[in-house]
Amino acid sequence: MQKMVIIGAGMASGRLLEHIHEAQPDAFEVTIFNAEPRGNYNRIMLSPVLAGDRSFEEIVTHDDDWYADNNITTRFGEKVTGIDRERKVVIGEKGEVAYDKLILATGSAPFIIPMPGHDLPGVVGYRDLEDTNAMIDAAANREASAVVIGGGLLGLEAAAGLRMQGMEVTVLHIAGHLMDRQLDEAAGYLLKNDLEKRGIRVIVEANTKQIVGNGKVEKVLLDDGTELPADIVVMAAGIRPAVQLGHEAGLDMGRAIKVDAQMRTSDPDVFAVGECVEFDDNIFGLVAPLYDQAKVLANTLLGKEDTFTVREISTKLKVTGCDLFSAGDFAEGEGREDIVFRDPKRRVYKRLIVENDRLIGAVMYGDTADSNWFFGLIKDGTDIEEMRETLIFGPSFQGGGGASVDPLAAVAALPLEAEICGCNGVCKGDIIKAIEGGVQTLDGVRTETKASASCGTCTGLVEQVLAVSLGDGFEIKAEKPICKCTDLTHEDVRRLIKAQELKTQPAVWQELAWKTPNGCHVCRPAVNYYLLSDWPLEYQDDLQSRFVNERNHANIQKDGTYSVMPRMWGGMTTPDELIAVATAAKKFSAAVKVTGGQRIDLLGIKKEDLPAIWSDLNDAGMVSGHGYTKGLRTVKTCVGTDWCRFGTQDSTGLGIKLEKKLWGSWTPHKVKLGVSGCPRNCAESTCKDVGIICVDSGYQISVAGAAGMDVKMTESLVDVATEAEVEEWVTAFVQLYRENGKYLDRAYKWVAKVGLDWVKEELSDSDTRKALVDRFDISQSVYQKDPWADHVRNRADQYKPIADLTKEAVT
Amino acid sequence: MSWTDIGTLNDIPLRGSRIVKTAVGCIAVFRTAEAEVFATSNKCAHKGGPLSEGIVHDRKITCPLHNWIFSLETGEAQGADQGQITTYPVKIENGRLLLDFDAVIAKVA
Ligand SMILES: Cc1cc2nc3c(=O)[nH]c(=O)nc-3n(C[C@H](O)[C@H](O)[C@H](O)COP(=O)(O)OP(=O)(O)OC[C@H]3O[C@@H](n4cnc5c(N)ncnc54)[C@H](O)[C@@H]3O)c2cc1C
Numbered sequence: 001m002q003k004m005v006i007i008g009a010g011m012a013s014g015r016l017l018e019h020i021h022e023a024q025p026d027a028f029e030v031t032i033f034n035a036e037p038r039g040n041y042n043r044i045m046l047s048p049v050l051a052g053d054r055s056f057e058e059i060v061t062h063d064d065d066w067y068a069d070n071n072i073t074t075r076f077g078e079k080v081t082g083i084d085r086e087r088k089v090v091i092g093e094k095g096e097v098a099y100d101k102l103i104l105a106t107g108s109a110p111f112i113i114p115m116p117g118h119d120l121p122g123v124v125g126y127r128d129l130e131d132t133n134a135m136i137d138a139a140a141n142r143e144a145s146a147v148v149i150g151g152g153l154l155g156l157e158a159a160a161g162l163r164m165q166g167m168e169v170t171v172l173h174i175a176g177h178l179m180d181r182q183l184d185e186a187a188g189y190l191l192k193n194d195l196e197k198r199g200i201r202v203i204v205e206a207n208t209k210q211i212v213g214n215g216k217v218e219k220v221l222l223d224d225g226t227e228l229p230a231d232i233v234v235m236a237a238g239i240r241p242a243v244q245l246g247h248e249a250g251l252d253m254g255r256a257i258k259v260d261a262q263m264r265t266s267d268p269d270v271f272a273v274g275e276c277v278e279f280d281d282n283i284f285g286l287v288a289p290l291y292d293q294a295k296v297l298a299n300t301l302l303g304k305e306d307t308f309t310v311r312e313i314s315t316k317l318k319v320t321g322c323d324l325f326s327a328g329d330f331a332e333g334e335g336r337e338d339i340v341f342r343d344p345k346r347r348v349y350k351r352l353i354v355e356n357d358r359l360i361g362a363v364m365y366g367d368t369a370d371s372n373w374f375f376g377l378i379k380d381g382t383d384i385e386e387m388r389e390t391l392i393f394g395p396s397f398q399g400g401g402g403a404s405v406d407p408l409a410a411v412a413a414l415p416l417e418a419e420i421c422g423c424n425g426v427c428k429g430d431i432i433k434a435i436e437g438g439v440q441t442l443d444g445v446r447t448e449t450k451a452s453a454s455c456g457t458c459t460g461l462v463e464q465v466l467a468v469s470l471g472d473g474f475e476i477k478a479e480k481p482i483c484k485c486t487d488l489t490h491e492d493v494r495r496l497i498k499a500q501e502l503k504t505q506p507a508v509w510q511e512l513a514w515k516t517p518n519g520c521h522v523c524r525p526a527v528n529y530y531l532l533s534d535w536p537l538e539y540q541d542d543l544q545s546r547f548v549n550e551r552n553h554a555n556i557q558k559d560g561t562y563s564v565m566p567r568m569w570g571g572m573t574t575p576d577e578l579i580a581v582a583t584a585a586k587k588f589s590a591a592v593k594v595t596g597g598q599r600i601d602l603l604g605i606k607k608e609d610l611p612a613i614w615s616d617l618n619d620a621g622m623v624s625g626h627g628y629t630k631g632l633r634t635v636k637t638c639v640g641t642d643w644c645r646f647g648t649q650d651s652t653g654l655g656i657k658l659e660k661k662l663w664g665s666w667t668p669h670k671v672k673l674g675v676s677g678c679p680r681n682c683a684e685s686t687c688k689d690v691g692i693i694c695v696d697s698g699y700q701i702s703v704a705g706a707a708g709m710d711v712k713m714t715e716s717l718v719d720v721a722t723e724a725e726v727e728e729w730v731t732a733f734v735q736l737y738r739e740n741g742k743y744l745d746r747a748y749k750w751v752a753k754v755g756l757d758w759v760k761e762e763l764s765d766s767d768t769r770k771a772l773v774d775r776f777d778i779s780q781s782v783y784q785k786d787p788w789a790d791h792v793r794n795r796a797d798q799y800k801p802i803a804d805l806t807k808e809a810v811t
Numbered sequence: 812m813s814w815t816d817i818g819t820l821n822d823i824p825l826r827g828s829r830i831v832k833t834a835v836g837c838i839a840v841f842r843t844a845e846a847e848v849f850a851t852s853n854k855c856a857h858k859g860g861p862l863s864e865g866i867v868h869d870r871k872i873t874c875p876l877h878n879w880i881f882s883l884e885t886g887e888a889q890g891a892d893q894g895q896i897t898t899y900p901v902k903i904e905n906g907r908l909l910l911d912f913d914a915v916i917a918k919v920a
Pocket residue numbers: 007008009010011012013033034035036043044045046047078079080081105106107108126127128154157242245273274275276284285286287288290318
């Protein structure tokens with residue numbers, strides 16, 4: 001087997017490893033070094049960690065088990081000090097490792113401006129967990145103040161995070177406006193205003209002279225004599241590719257390590273990926289291109305052809321409430337024209353930069369709903385001459401009157417190349433061709449072009465194309481709207497939330513012309529779900545839009561009391577857990593019921609007692625069983641190989657793994673799984689949303705079963721050989737359902753709508769599967785937390801009456 | 812009237828509700844999407860569902876048990892359903908919530 005050594009366990013190499021292990025898990029014997037004392041994590045999520053929205057554990061992308069499962073030797077906390085290309089060995093602090101293929105993935109280091117005082121304790125960069133923790137520690141002191149040097153993406157995320165931690169924060173920026181590489185002056189100004197509103201002081205054109213302190217940072221001095229007290233100084237003034245190793249090893253260098261389009265350096269056995277790379281005079285500082293590189297490199301290493309190309313990237317700032325977007329080039333220049341839109345009252349600013357009838361840059365502040373559309377125009381180099389006059393108003397206004405006036409006009413005005421069906425890549429022209437060929441119905445279009453035959457979210461658009469082309473000959477079938485608050489169907493709302501990037505409920509009500517001020521009990525839970533499923537990182541879940549059970553994390557019973565059900569992973573429990581359950585049942589006088597999903601339900605708990613019983617169960621190590629959710633409920637298992645004489649695989653263990661992966665995720669309706677150890681199917685897996693039957697050769701995964709008002713057997717999705725594949729397929733299936741299902745449609749109903757063939761087709765593409773799992777994981781990083789602990793900690797008051805007037809005189 | 816202080820506006824989540832315990836039963840105090848409060852009996856006119864656990868929308872409340880909808884202003888059931896819940900005077904003064912306790916007793920008695 002070929003020996004592969006990777007230096008650096010960052011975002012690029014993490015992706016690389018995943019690609020390799022997905023394609024050919026045993027192609028290489030891998031050793032990975034990392035100077036940080038830990039493995040791969042999602043570095044860009046350090047900002048939410050700093051802001052206190054996330055814990056570090058939640059952003060780890062590969063844990064110890066993952067490396068162990070994949071037979072990767074890890075040398076974390078060990079820096080590589082040299083490379084000997086003659087002998088083909090890498091020299092680590094604790095010894096050498098030989099390689100056949102070497103990957104440099106060392107990333108960048110923060111650039112520390114060498115001003116006087118830069119080496120005082122209390123001056124930190126912003127790059128890794130140590131930096132983040134140093135900032136959090138500094139903020140522990142209530143009255144503390146911080147100075148952030150650098151008003152770019154990183155600096156501002158640091159500033160916002162520190163402010164969230166309660167510090168006095170000042171940002172010093174040398175240029176005339178913030179984020180000057182991504183924003184123009186006007187947008188920079190609006191951003192500065194918004195930051196100041198949240199209590200962050202911003203000084204632009206700030207020339208920092210010196211950091212002063214006796215043994216540790218005390219203050220920062222500016223050229224003009226300004227003195228700023230500081231308990232911590234964060235330097236976020238730029239990054240430098242970490243390329244010393246490549247340099248010393250004699251590789252071809254530019255500003256970073258030079259690579260070709262296959263990510264190969266000047267040595268054919270040495271490759272580089274990530275921020276330490278220079279390609280075609282470009283260096284990289286955001287993850288999108290690094291992910292492309294990782295994929296190309298994986299292919300190259302596995303002997304498949306692939307080529308890296310530089311693509312346009314766009315920027316967003318991860319500070320809630322500061323909605324900004326920029327992409328492309330917006331420097332002023334000859335032959336360049338500006339289209340500017342301003343609405344001071346709404347604090348909206350948009351600027352488009354046009355050259356030779358092509359959009360080459362866009363800056364947006366305050367309203368970024370159309371940014372994807374503009375970004376598409378930039379990437380594709382679309383000729384915009386025709387729509388120039390209304391360009392700035394975005395896609396919905398490309399019909400003249402505006403979509404809000406007449407959606408048909410907007411569709412009529414779309415160019416023939418406009419993509420209508422994203423799943424199958426069908427453009428308007430294809431559909432028109434089919435119609436000209438005689439097709440007259442939606443179903444006809446589906447068979448002929450595949451448009452809308454997949455997830456169905458584009459159905460409305462396809463119907464509009466039909467209506468525009470056939471005139472009176474076609475009547476759009478009236479799908480039922482969600483409720484009386486809107487004329488739109490669930491599918492429309494889902495599609496528009498994605499297309500217009502609506503990220504809050506008020507945005508949905510406003511932009512989609514809701515007829516009521518804030519919805520009703522029918523649409524609000526649906527919209528809340530769509531938003532959190534589409535924008536897990538940005539949207540804030542709204543408890544007031546949840547049914548009582550989900551708001552109070554327990555099942556309301558007919559007498560107004562609640563039932564509480566702790567999780568028993570895969571149906572396993574322990575004597576200690578049972579004692580805790582029994583003690584709690586006694587203490588709170590609960591009725592005790594064993595449920596159909598292999599758990600214990602404690603009934604008859606008073607609302608006021610909920611936090612107390614949760615807390616007791618939490619103390620015994622138990623978490624909420626989500627017995628009430630539109631989310632993962634149970635994973636029913638049989639005893640499998642552990643005890644059963646027929647068992648072929650560890651069905652209990654697999655069930656536990658699946659439950660640990662999936663719990664806490666919200667779905668359009670409840671989701672139940674079953675895992676049986678052999679075809680005798682003691683866990684009744686074949687009437688679940690997802691059922692797994694273990695067989696000698698591996699695992700049969702089937703989906704879309706039901707055992708409620710409808711009874712339906714599952715249908716086969718795929719047969720796989722390993723547990724890891726089961727986990728991947730099941731997660732991807734659940735995520736596909738999460739992203740496309742209509743609220744309150746069980747999985748079997750949704751599958752019936754979109755067709756099992758489409759589901760299979762989507763999931764059989766390994767890239768799609770991977771991307772689904774990635775998106776699921778991102779969502780879990782926010783939502784996989786025990787609601788009981790959370791409510792006990794943060795909301796226990798809400799469970800008590802606001803006032804007790806029982807002692808008040810009643811005459 | 813006897814205006815009784817029951818807490819602050821911020822004790823009630825936006826589009827949410829809290830209850831006030833009294834010797835003659837629980838009262839639900841609702842806050843709409845605005846700085847606006849209403850008080851009603853906590854019992855649904857249908858089968859006594861705990862209204863304070865329902866979803867607040869506009870100036871209406873949907874009962875969590877079987878989705879009857881009541882106007883918070885008049886207490887009348889909306890749509891096809893027939894029924895009435897009791898409403899009580901409540902007001903905001905300097906961010907404090909004041910409930911007319913006399914009215915509570917009067918309406919129960
Ligand atoms: C706080 C923060 C927020 C960010 N937000 C975003 C964002 O929103 N969007 C975006 O696109 N990008 C963002 N970025 C940038 C993004 O994180 C980087 O582009 C990306 O992590 C680079 O990946 P990499 O694999 O090249 O390097 P890294 O992820 O930095 O990994 C390199 C690793 O190599 C190790 N290493 C270096 N030298 C050695 C050696 N000699 N021996 C052993 N190990 C070594 C380092 O310790 C490090 O762990 C953010 C960065 C930070 C710090």
